[in-house]
Amino acid sequence: MFDDLPGFEELPDTVQQQLQAICRRRFFKAGQTIAEAGAPSDSIGIVRDGILRMQKTLYDGRQHVVGLLVDGDSFGRLFSGTMHFSVEAATDSEVYMFPLAQFEVILQNSTELDRLMLVNLVDELDRARDWMIILANTKIRKRLAGFLLMICTSFQNVDHLIIPDENAIKVRIPISRPDLAYLLGTRVESISRGLHALAADGLIEILRSDLIKIPRIDDLLDEFGEPDLFDPISLDRLMKNVRKSPD
Amino acid sequence: MFDDLPGFEELPDTVQQQLQAICRRRFFKAGQTIAEAGAPSDSIGIVRDGILRMQKTLYDGRQHVVGLLVDGDSFGRLFSGTMHFSVEAATDSEVYMFPLAQFEVILQNSTELDRLMLVNLVDELDRARDWMIILANTKIRKRLAGFLLMICTSFQNVDHLIIPDENAIKVRIPISRPDLAYLLGTRVESISRGLHALAADGLIEILRSDLIKIPRIDDLLDEFGEPDLFDPISLDRLMKNVRKSPD
DNA sequence: CGGTATTTTGAGTATCGTCAAGGCCAGTGG
DNA sequence: CCACTGGCCTTGACGATACTCAAAATACCG
DSSP states (O other): OOTTSTTGGGSOHHHHHHHHHHOEEEEEOTTOEEEOTTSBOOEEEEEEESOEEEEEEOTTSOEEEEEEEOTTOEESOTTSOBOSSEEEESSSEEEEEEEHHHHHHHHHHOHHHHHHHHHHHHHHHHHHHHHHHHHTOSSHHHHHHHHHHHHHHHTTTSTTTEEEETTEEEEEOOSOHHHHHHHTTSOHHHHHHHHHHHHHTTSOEEEETTEEEESOHHHHHHHHOOGGGSOHHHHHHHHHHHHHOOO | OOTTSTTGGGSOHHHHHHHHHHOEEEEEOTTOEEEOTTSBOOEEEEEEESOEEEEEEOTTSOEEEEEEEOTTOEESOTTSOBOSSEEEESSSEEEEEEEHHHHHHHHHHOHHHHHHHHHHHHHHHHHHHHHHHHHTOSSHHHHHHHHHHHHHHHTTTSTTTEEEETTEEEEEOOSOHHHHHHHTTSOHHHHHHHHHHHHHTTSOEEEETTEEEESOHHHHHHHHOOGGGSOHHHHHHHHHHHHHOOO
């Protein structure tokens, strides 16, 4: 029923049926707003396909991205409060929406669902803190390296983001330059210069402005300097996939 | 029983008793390690008093702070996995430790406790993302302003951090300069220069290296430039407290 | 083929990082 | 009581980096 959501396929059938009953399947075009910061959270959303941006509208009208949501990630505030951040579709997306009140009822009657939400939240919290470490680097080259590695590990399973390419990896950058600039705490010009500096040193190849080839991921790890931040298991799996499909 | 932990006092007595039964009350001196990154999480900790640092040991041996834990904040990974970050006492602290397995059993039998943990996690996730926005500022002055405002709002109720002082606020900085530097993605020298630059413009007064007076908090909000990031209710309450106790 | 938006490049300036030195404070031991 | 020590914070000078503003190049789209 929810075979396509990581974790959800293991929920008891009854719970899956209950969720199914209140589930609204919605499609959003890239750029559409799904939830508004400041508004009371009236539903829980779970990403089925595509990539969502979690962001805050800055005072001057620009958008500041604070995270990306992909398959299985959820948003919305359980049991309380208003949204701190807006949620927008970064790509055309499909989202399962559950009315908050009804979702909470199911949650309270299913330790399995509850546990799933808890574990997801703990993971996301760790991921947010990983972002903090990437952001706290003083040099843009390092922040860019960290960003690319983050995509390679945390967003590894997301459709079309990672493309194996004869022992190398091609990575698609799923957000626009201005968004990436704000996410990494810099400006578009510096992003451009930083990427080209990495390319000049042979750490990456810029195939298109939003498509980066990483010939040797270890070099990028060296550039970042903190191998521990990235899950070695994910990296291993990634490299294994790369070697498996030499095209 | 747990009157001193925000949220816990509202749990049913039976749950409180169950928690009490497995609770180990532990004291840590400033600098002591409470949990180690990479180690399997074998207990859930909840801060009762003091301030803990959540941090990662960098490759060169330095510590990178990614967050502060205060009254009622929890750490440890429910149901799974190893700690992504180390936890250390920033000040002398008192922590309630619960063996993980037993805590999980209570959790599964109490929707109230479960709900409390969920809401806390959702809040902490928002807070981590707020940190990201503060970190993404390109200028140190702004990051410092954001840091001070963060203490004024999110850490408002923590002992001895905020001291009202005739229509102004005195803020204690609970971590050392090197830690603060890494938290804000810069170096100690820049922290020093940034604080003194803010002081030169009359936005703050440096009473001691770890004690900052904020004469007009609105000026600091202007400096940061994003008033929406900080909970206006918290700020109002803060100013009301200030005016209530004109000494 | 124009026209627009996005990305890149360039030049100048401000900011920050780096290295080195100096100041302040607390604790120690004479 | 005071000199000595070591840790932490501050200051200064210099070089590296990144931001700003402007213009050019490229991609995108009708």
